[in-house]
Amino acid sequence: MPLSNRPGYLPLLLRGLLAGLAAGLLAGGFAYLAGEPHINAAIAIEEAASGGAGGEAPLVERDIQSTVGLFLATGLYGVALGGILATAYTLLRRHLRTGSDTQAALGLAAAALTGIVVVPFLKYPPNPPAVGNPDTIDQRTAAYLAVLALGLVAVWAAVLAARTQSHQWRRAAAGTAAFLVVVGIAYTLLPTFHEVPADFPATLLWDFRISSLGTQAILWTALGIGFAGLITPARQKATVTAA
Incomplete structure (x- = not known):
């Protein structure tokens, strides 16, 4: 059966898109307040190192990039992730060993955060604009995509291993x-890049x-x-209607 024809998929998808939009805008607000000052500082360092030569003028002014562009990007990114989460929920809900829709939604989001954010971050933490060798961008992109995929494999392996045990502490x-085994193997096999200039401020980098x-x-x-908040009332309403 095509995914779009599954009962309840389209309402779940719409709720995922809405939750993703709200989450993306919220994350954009945090990025604007906490991240943009560090990006501006890094750009200033880059311009100072090049003697103030800014090269070609950007197509979009920096002020617009850091406001309209930022919120547009995070909003669209959130919408895309919301659609992915709703699709994953539709496909995997029956395989999740919980009777709670809220726990199922939160569990999937936590698994995604761990696999596609935390695992790649610990191996390849992001660098500000002034850091990075353009000649290695293809290698760095390929390595990042590889660790992202292996992060999801690590989460999947953890779930399968936990299900082989009957007691709570043994499952954990x-x-x-x-x-840890999958992540350790991934970190060992994937290349390491050392491209941060020695004179780049460590505090700015880590901030x-x-x-x-x-x-x-x-x-x-x-x-x-x-997403959990949006689907729970919908599920309850469907149950009451069916009764």
Whole structure:
């Protein structure tokens, strides 16, 4: 059966898109307040290192990029993630061992945050505009996509390992061990890039990275909570109607 024909998929998809839009705008607000000052500081360092030569004028002014462009990007990104979360919920809900729709939605969001945000961040933390070698962008992109995929594999392995055990503490231990094994192998096999200039301010670098991680954490947390909040009343209404 095509996914679009599954009962209840389109209403769930719409709720996912709405939750994603709200989460994206919320994350955009955090990025504007906590991240943009660090980006501006990094750009100033880059311009100072080049003697003030800014090169070609940007097609879009920096002020517009950091406001309209930022919120547009995070909003669209949130909508896309909301659609993905709703689709994953539709496909995986029956396989999740919980009777709570809220727990199911929050669990999927937490798994995504861990697999596609935290795992890649610890191996390849983001760098501000002034950091990075343009000659290695293809290698860095490929490595990032690889660690992202392996992060999801690690989450999947943790779930499978946990289900082999009957006791709560054994499930936690087995899941944690499987997750760490996959992540450890991924981190060992994937290349490491050292492209941060020695004279780049360490505080600025880590402030930027933490703000980037915070943006993603807020987006996925808000998306999970928003989606769970939107689907629970819908499920309850469907149950009452069916009764």
